Amino acid sequence: MNHVNLLAKDAELSYFPGFIPAAEASRLLQHLTRQLAWRQDSIQLFGQQRMIPRLQCFQGDAGLAYRYSRLTLMAEPWDPSVEQLRNRLMDLGHDFNCVLINLYRDGNDSMGWHSDDEPELGTNPVIASLSLGQTRQFKMRHKQTGEKLDITLEHGSLLLMSGPTQHHWQHAIMRSKRPMSERINLTFRSIPA
C-alpha cells in the first residue's frame, strides 16, 4: 500500500494518502454524519466543566470502556461500515478493538494538545487515525524539545502512529477562522477487555 514514513525524532509515523478511495470516503462521511449516535460531552478543565468543541462517538467490542479527562465512554456496538474499516486495518497487521470517532462540524471545532497515552492503551500503542472530509492540519510538538511537525490530513487518508510517539509527542487540531466543512476522524485503538 502506497505510504510515506514521516521522519521525526522519537516517533514512528506512516502516512497513507488515499487509504480509502475518494468516492467511498465521501459515502462514508455522509453515512457516519447522519447515522452515528453523536454526543457532545463535557470535561473538567481548570476546575470548570466545559463542553468539548466537537461531537464524538465511541464504538468497540461489547463491554469496553474508554476513560479520558475523567470522562468514561462505554462502547457503542460497531457500526457495520466502521467494523469493515477495522477489518481493513487488520490486513495491515494491526488488531484494534475500539475506535473513538470525532466529528468536527466546522473550523470552530477543535481538539486540544494531548497524547494518546492513557494507561489502558499500554506502552507504545499503535493508533490508526483515518480522516474523512475537510482537510485539517494535525499539529505535533515534542514534549521535551518543543520541536514541531505539521501533517496535512486529507480526505480518505490514514496516519499510523506507533513506537514511542505518544510518549514523546503531543498532537492537536486547532480552531480555524477559514470557512471549513465537516470532518470525521476515527482513531482505532486497542485496550484490554
Ligand SMILES: O=C(O)CCC(=O)C(=O)O
Ligand atoms: O482529529 C484528529 O485528527 C485527531 C484526533 C485525536 O487526537 C484523538 O482522537 O485523540
